[in-house]
Amino acid sequence: MKNLALFDLDHTLLPIDSDHEWGEFLVRQGVVDADDYQRRNDAFFAQYNAGKLDPVEYLEFALGTLAGFEPAVLRDLHGQYLKEVIEPAILPSARALLAQHQDAGDLVAIVTATNAWLTAPIARLLGVEHLLAARPQLDERGHPTGKLDGLPSHGPNKVVHMHAWLETLGRPFDSFERSYFYSDSHNDIPLLSVVSHPVATNPSALLRQHASANGWPLLHLFDASVQ
Numbered sequence: 615m616k617n618l619a620l621f622d623l624d625h626t627l628l629p630i631d632s633d634h635e636w637g638e639f640l641v642r643q644g645v646v647d648a649d650d651y652q653r654r655n656d657a658f659f660a661q662y663n664a665g666k667l668d669p670v671e672y673l674e675f676a677l678g679t680l681a682g683f684e685p686a687v688l689r690d691l692h693g694q695y696l697k698e699v700i701e702p703a704i705l706p707s708a709r710a711l712l713a714q715h716q717d718a719g720d721l722v723a724i725v726t727a728t729n730a731w732l733t734a735p736i737a738r739l740l741g742v743e744h745l746l747a748a749r750p751q752l753d754e755r756g757h758p759t760g761k762l763d764g765l766p767s768h769g770p771n772k773v774v775h776m777h778a779w780l781e782t783l784g785r786p787f788d789s790f791e792r793s794y795f796y797s798d799s800h801n802d803i804p805l806l807s808v809v810s811h812p813v814a815t816n817p818s819a820l821l822r823q824h825a826s827a828n829g830w831p832l833l834h835l836f837d838a839s840v841q
Contacts, residue, residue, distance in 0.1 A: 618790040619715035620776065620805070621742075622797035623726040623733060626815045627708045629836045632700065632736060633676060633728040634659045639695045646679065665800055665820070669748075669766035673729060677750045680731060681760035688757075692735070700736055707835050712740060715794070721785070725776060725795075725805065727768040731758055746775045770804040796833065800824060 624631040637655035640646045654675060661667040680688060715722050723744035724737050730747035737745040748768075751761040765771045780787055787793065793809040795802070800820035806812035814825035815833045825832060 615719055615721040616791045617720040618793040619720040619722045620725050620795040622802055623724050625798040626796055628703050630703050632732060635699050636695060636732055639699055669727060669768035670762060673748050673762050673766055677729060677758050678760035680758040685755060685757045696735055704739060725772050746779055769801050772805040773808055
């Protein structure tokens with residue numbers, strides 16, 4: 615594998631935010647206090663978009679919600695969420711971009727700030743073996759306790775997670791001829807700045823401005839013309 619190809623998930627490979635949509639799904643199912651949960655979920659989402667999110671505070675809000683369900687109930691809810699929300703959101707253009715790198719023999723991974731409990735099945739649906747995500751602390755049943763295990767995978771910590779993962783593979787970052795990172799978010803500027811080929815994908819206004827100033831290519835993956 616000569617090249618490394620990394621992808622953010624939400625608003626990059628998916629045209630939605632999987633974490634926020636999970637919260638909306640729970641509200642629709644009537645299994646959380648709708649007014650309080652939606653208010654907090656929307657507030658955290660606004661903080662994320664503004665680049666002001668405390669990732670640990672948000673993750674422990676999200677993981678604390680998971681811990682409140684019995685394992686069997688949580689599995690059923692997640693299966694329904696994948697079928698109703700995620701599968702319709704996986705578009706041909708995203709699959710084609712992944713396939714482009716996979717067919718070239720690149721080492722491909724999703725690097726997301728969203729927790730691994732929620733996103734591991736999404737990575738499988740996308741056909742991506744490697745996932746770098748926030749790790750929930752699990753109890754002896756493999757059920758989330760509501761706490762975070764290790765560093766959040768947000769902002770500059772994505773760079774930390776990437777290097778730690780590559781170390782487990784025995785492939786240091788500088789061993790790749792080319793490295794790509796596709797992301798929509800200005801929160802990902804630290805990792806975008808490290809790779810040799812940053813691609814601002816469906817970029818937010820702040821990332822578009824930064825990308826244009828630095829000569830980074832822009833990719834609008836969900837335009838009708840690339841579906």
